[in-house]
Amino acid sequence: MDAEPDFDRVKPAARLFVDAPLAANATIELDRDRAHYLQHVLRLSPGATIEVFNGRDGGWACAIESFAKRGAILTAQAQRRAQVSSPDLWLCFAPLKRARIDLVVEKATELGVSRLLPVETRRTVTDRVNLDRLRAIASEAAEQCERLDVPVIDAPVTLPTLLGNWDATRTLHVAAESGAAQPLHVALAPAPCAFLIGPEGGFDPAELDLLRSVPFVVAIGLGPRLLRAETAALAALASWQALRGDGSAADQRPPFRE
Known part of the structure; x- marks a missing residue:
């Protein structure tokens, strides 16, 4: 059985900003444009890991679950970085x-x-x-x-x-x-x-x-x-x-x- 990926050290294939809350096992729905970018521009497949952030909950490693005509589904797996705000x-x-x-x-x-x-x-x-x-x-x-x-x-x-x-x-x-x-x-x-x-x-x-x-x-x-x-x-x-x-x-x- 393959070892679980070390999310703190493996560079994600992409980073995306979303509005959705982020927590362990949370499901994130992406729109068609974002899904197209991941699937057809970056050539990612289901199972690939990307980083997602929303400005509140830190950076999360998320797995691509599936692609569809209307978008894509991600699952949050582990927090990579705690939230840090930019200077005022x-x-x-x-x-x-x-x-x-x-x-x-x-x-x-x-x-x-x-x-x-x-x-x-x-x-x-x-x-x-x-x-x-x-x-x-x-x-x-x-x-x-x-x-x-x-x-x-x-x-x-x-x-x-x-x-x-x-x-x-x-x-x-x-x-x-x-x-x-x-x-x-x-x-x-x-x-x-x-x-x-x-x-x-x-x-x-x-x-x-x-x-x-x-x-x-x-x-x-x-x-x-x-x-x-x-x-x-x-x-x-x-x-x-x-x-x-x-x-x-x-x-x-x-x-x-x-």
Whole structure:
């Protein structure tokens, strides 16, 4: 009789985010698209083991029980990793055109952001944000980078609304294109923390005046070069993770056996 697989060391064939509760022997139903991905893209067969997570119950080794026209059935077998939340780090950003906003959401997820907040400004280049698409991108990025949760993505709000509803205990770092600003490594606050990245054309003068009037806003510099909005967002997040976040923490993931 074959020995039971060591789920703590065997690398799963795939990772999927689901909404269903996860516990020993729980049954998870996948929709047609997810089943197609496992069966026809990854070429997995019933009996294969994948990892499933829901942002609440940790990462679970699940066996593929069967495929059908309408989906697939999984059975949860053992918890591989206990639930670990990402740092309390938010990214507020003016929506960009499709390819660039997709990039920001994907890479911010990889960099451990816990919340993404689209912010409408006077110079925002797009007036429509497809939240379903962005949430799908975030879920896929979480699957690929092996985090155990998916960032929350809020519906867009205007800049005055964002500031008016803000919790003043959370520092809001605004990437400054010009004017007085503290060096990034000096200004960064520990969690709870947030960054605000403006639109491609920069903030309107009236918006800059509004930001300067708010006590919880701190202007930060990102170096001598003028960065595109998506570059500024990722540079700020990566710097925070390296200096204040979990970028230097010991890797708690189990060692996989290839």
